[in-house]
Structure formats: C-alpha cells, structure tokens
Amino acid sequence: MTATDHDATNVTPTSSFTSGLSVSDFAACLSMGLEPVGLVQGFCAMQSNAYGVGAMQRGLSPYQGQSGYVENYQCPHGMVAGEHRMWGQNYEQYWIEQTWSQGFSSAYTRMLEEATSLGAVGVVGVIDTQSTLVGAGVIEFHLRGTAVRLTGLTTESATPWSTYLAGQRLVKVFEAGFTPVSVVAAVASVRVWAYCITEYLMGGSGVGVWSSNTSSVEIDQIVRAQSQSRSIVRSSARSQLHGDVLQGVQLGVSQREYERGDIEIQSILRGNRVRRFRDYQPLLSPEPTVRLS
Numbered sequence: 001m002t003a004t005d006h007d008a009t010n011v012t013p014t015s016s017f018t019s020g021l022s023v024s025d026f027a028a029c030l031s032m033g034l035e036p037v038g039l040v041q042g043f044c045a046m047q048s049n050a051y052g053v054g055a056m057q058r059g060l061s062p063y064q065g066q067s068g069y070v071e072n073y074q075c076p077h078g079m080v081a082g083e084h085r086m087w088g089q090n091y092e093q094y095w096i097e098q099t100w101s102q103g104f105s106s107a108y109t110r111m112l113e114e115a116t117s118l119g120a121v122g123v124v125g126v127i128d129t130q131s132t133l134v135g136a137g138v139i140e141f142h143l144r145g146t147a148v149r150l151t152g153l154t155t156e157s158a159t160p161w162s163t164y165l166a167g168q169r170l171v172k173v174f175e176a177g178f179t180p181v182s183v184v185a186a187v188a189s190v191r192v193w194a195y196c197i198t199e200y201l202m203g204g205s206g207v208g209v210w211s212s213n214t215s216s217v218e219i220d221q222i223v224r225a226q227s228q229s230r231s232i233v234r235s236s237a238r239s240q241l242h243g244d245v246l247q248g249v250q251l252g253v254s255q256r257e258y259e260r261g262d263i264e265i266q267s268i269l270r271g272n273r274v275r276r277f278r279d280y281q282p283l284l285s286p287e288p289t290v291r292l293s
Helices: 003-009 023-031 049-055 094-117 168-175 196-202 220-238
Strands: 034-047 070-074 087-092 122-133 138-150 178-193 245-257 263-276
Touching: 023 034, 023 122, 023 168, 034 094, 034 122, 070 220, 087 220, 094 122, 094 138, 094 178, 122 178, 168 178, 178 220, 178 245, 196 220, 220 245, 220 263
Parallel strands: none
Antiparallel strands: 034 138, 070 087, 087 178, 122 138, 178 263, 245 263
16 A cells, blocks of 8 residues: 555545636635535426417407506507508516416525525525426426535524625625625516507607607607616515515526517516625635645
8 A cells, every 4th residue: 555545544534516717706705704615506387378378369468457567558649551550559467476476486486495405594696597498388497506514503494685796795795794685586577469559660660740849759669669678677576575684686688579569577686685694894815725835
C-alpha cells in the first residue's frame, strides 16, 4: 500500500450533496452561515381547454356572468356589411389565470416538500419555467432551486422559505435587515376581440380616416388591454404579500396574435417576498477558504 493509498483510507467521509449554485453564489451562502444540502425541484402538468381558446367562435364570450375586467367597444358607423365588426371586447381570461396559479402552486409545494425532507430552512436561487404543449392543451410547470440549512444546526421540520435570489444579491438583502419569505409569481391574461377600427389599424390601414394626423394614431383598445393586463398582475402579486415587501420584481409580457386584430396578452410577474427583522447591519467579511501561499 502506498502512502497515498494509506492517507486516503483515513479521510473522514462526509455527506454528499448537489447544488445548482455557481462557485461565487456557493461561497456567498457559506458567508451567511447557509450550507447547501441538495438540489430540489417540483413539477406539475396541467391539462385544460383554457389554452385552446383561440378556436372559440366570436360572439360566444366566456366572460358572461363572471367577475373581472371587461370593456366593450361599439362600431361608430352603423350597419355597413355582414363582415363588418360591429362590436369589440376586452376581457380577463380568469380561467387561464386559475389554471396557471394552480399548476405553479402544485409544483412549488412539491419543491418545498423535497427541501423539508432534507432538513432545509430555505431554498435559494429558485428557477421556474413553464412550457405549453402545442395542440394538447397542456402546460408544464417546473421549479428548482438549492436547499440550504444553517451550518452546524439541525432544525425541526417546518416550511422552508424560498427566494429567486442567490449570491451577493441575497447577502445584500440580509445586510439591509430583510429575510426571505417566499417567491411570488402571478399571471394575468386578457383577450382582445377587435372591433372595426382596431381591425383596420392593426392591419395597417385607416390611419388617415380615424385621425387628423395622417402619420400615426393610438390604437386605444390594444393600449387599454396592455395596461389592464399589467394592472391585474400587479394586484394579484400584491395580494400575496400580506404586509411584506416585494423585492427584485421582474415583469414579462407576451402576446399571441390570431386574425383581424384579435390578440391574447399574458403578463407574468415574479419577485421575492421579504420581511424586515432588523435594522441595516453589514455581515462580517468572509474568510478565505483557500490560500495560494
């Protein structure tokens, strides 16, 4: 047996773990007394006809009798022709929002259950993705992050906190006197049934007809739909805070075009719910873990 072999046999085995953190984020966790214990994830697949609404017939608005945003538009011309769009409508697609929220919540809960099984106090660096299977009416939710525990301490089973933050951004939150509570994600979906003027303008015609400015004109129905989509998603996220603060907000907006000016607008807002627990207090400077000399 060589000296190298002999030394290897005397090494005390340590528990292994997986981590989705970069080297710098890993070091930042250690400086805060957080020890990564494993990569955790949650998954959910939701089947719903909500994602096939583009095929619905015009005039059969599913909004009827439901609460939420709705706004009607009337043609100013009177009877013109059978193909002329005499009315238009913007309305909130509440059933899409409910399906999305249910799928996200299920995947999120499963991720926290994995973290709890590892004895973690929190999950950092959370990443969430959603993808739609075209033609199947199925949307898939996937959340993953790195579970962490307090270095050298064993905690009782409790629901871990979670955050999209990691590394120096998370360090600064702690220094500012805030502690993570949970990730926050919300969605808003607004459908636009275009009326005649919107149809003409979205098709690139009618500028000189509907405005004295022959070079440009604002498309009011689209502007209202975009504004309401953003307003709805902000209100939904705010309702999840319960008096806490939303930090690191990211807002993404996408739209799907159908025909003759009809579009669907979806806004997704993500952020970190944090709670103040002390005044500003800088953390101690980290000590080097490897010396080159």
